[in-house]
Amino acid sequence: MLLNLAYKSTLNRKASVLLTLATIAISVMLLLSVERVRQDAKSSxxxxxxxxxxxxxxxxxxxxxxxxxxxxxxxxxxxxxxxSYEYIKSQRGVAWSIPISLGDSHKGFAVLGTDDNYFKHYQYAKKQALTFAAGRPFHNAQEVVLGATVAQQLGYQLGEKIVISHGMGNTSFHHHDDNPLVISGILAATGTPVDKTLHVPLSAIEAMHNNGHRSSGRMISKPASNDHDHDHDHDHDHENPNEATRLNNLDTEPGDLIGNTSQLTAFLLGFDSPLYTLQVRRNINQYQVEPLLAIMPGVTLRELWDMLDIVEKILLLISLAVVLISLLGMLTSLLATLNQRRRELAILRSVGARPWHIFGLLISEAIFITVLGCLAGVALLYILLLAAQAGLQSQFGIVLSINALTGYELTLLGGIIVAGTIIGAIPAARAYFYSLADGMQIKT
Incomplete structure (x- = not known):
């Protein structure tokens, strides 16, 4: 009976209640969306x-x-x-290696030079391998493999020819028109930067920058063999073009082979056993031929999130402050209407309502408004996630999860309802102490 009375009393004040509901719903949506984007950004x-x-x-x-x-x-x-890449990848325990060369682009999308090990060993998410939605890996220096987003946004199909541009970004002043590439494959979507990348053989990068664009910074003279004291049989293999063919496993012509003067942006390593990781990392960081750095991706990601931890806390505090402001708005609304409802409350007392009935009525209204505001905020959250999912994935590589509320998110909602209940107790306590005579008194 008390809840039914609170429901009807709330409906009698539609305008103020709807405004309060809207502010609570928006604040709840903001709080949950910040939390969802934060978690999904970490996961992505x-x-x-x-x-x-x-x-x-x-x-x-x-x-x-x-x-x-x-x-x-x-x-x-x-x-x-x-x-240096050839030397390091031949170390004991190295199971596979993936060379990476960046610096070119195509209509704003990054171009990555690599070899076929990329398609064999690169993994994302929980050790998921790359798969092809159409076509196959590149087999020669005239082919390119597109990420899913590149093919979708630019409308490319297998067999089309494209031209790579020098430099990153949407604007380039040098196009490699003399080396058009044929699309041999399109990768399945991964929700990672792979989707927004064009993959070409290192031999294609070499060929493009050998043809009149040698000043790109990708070419250097071969270091003298006495630059380091390591005694390994493979040091002499750099002199042999057949070795380059074996390393890249590409069906290239002799003139397109990767030269031993090529430079890389970075390379990835996988080991036969985790025991080799720290040892090889230490050796690389102490490498004497050139200053190199080896990092463990998982450890570095944690360092990145540790750096951003203060930003996360600030965003959470701002969201909580917005929720608190909305609840204070509800308090203001209840207190503002309380004086107007003194006659109503007095009549309830006159027909037998006890003081605790009045207290329960007011606090039930506050809980009712808070719960409805939370439900509306959750609905707005899912509408926002559906609307922003595609944009965040294509622009920032953040895959928003459209699933049930997590335990932490439910805890936040529970905390908001508790806070709304506490705030609703303030006008309820005031109404509790109103006397029947004070409520029936006509003021002039």
């Missing part, structure tokens, strides 16, 4: 690369190397010599 970043033990690049910051080589954010200031 963590899912970008999996099964890779080390990322090696020129000596720079750990996070900078991770962002530039995996997430295509920022640029690497220096490159890794091909000779």
């Amino acid at each position: 970043f963590a899912n970008t690369i999996s099964g890779t033990d080390l990322i090696v690049g020129a000596r720079t910051g750990d996070i900078q190397l991770l962002l530039s080589s995996v997430f295509r954010i920022g640029h690497a200031n220096n490159a890794v010599q091909w000779q």
